[in-house]
Amino acid sequence: MPQLPGPSQTTPNKPPELQLELPAQLDATYSNFVVIQHAPAEFIIDFARVLPNVPTARVGARVIMSPLHAKLLLRALHENIEKYEVQFGPIYVPQQGGDQLASSLFTGQKPPQR
Numbered sequence: 001m002p003q004l005p006g007p008s009q010t011t012p013n014k015p016p017e018l019q020l021e022l023p024a025q026l027d028a029t030y031s032n033f034v035v036i037q038h039a040p041a042e043f044i045i046d047f048a049r050v051l052p053n054v055p056t057a058r059v060g061a062r063v064i065m066s067p068l069h070a071k072l073l074l075r076a077l078h079e080n081i082e083k084y085e086v087q088f089g090p091i092y093v094p095q096q097g098g099d100q101l102a103s104s105l106f107t108g109q110k111p112p113q114r
Helices: 069-086 098-107
Strands: 033-037 042-049 056-063
Touching: 042 069, 056 069
Parallel strands: none
Antiparallel strands: 033 042, 042 056
């Protein structure tokens, strides 16, 4: 009788399932601001929260990853945004203001007219 793949066995085309463990003490953090830096061997992504009329933003999480993983993250985000928009409709991103968009959203100032 043939043996079916068990938890430690895999089929040639399918990797084993990864079980995610969320520690009980893990605090989720909301982020509406991201700073991305890079070096030859890594990307550093700082997630922060910007509040209206507050001049500072405290970093709530820092994630460091290889350039390969950063590119795979970009791909995964793109795929998931597409799935989200199919289910819930397009995500509207204001085009006016360019680099000043975040500032205008959180300080109430209108972006400069072009």
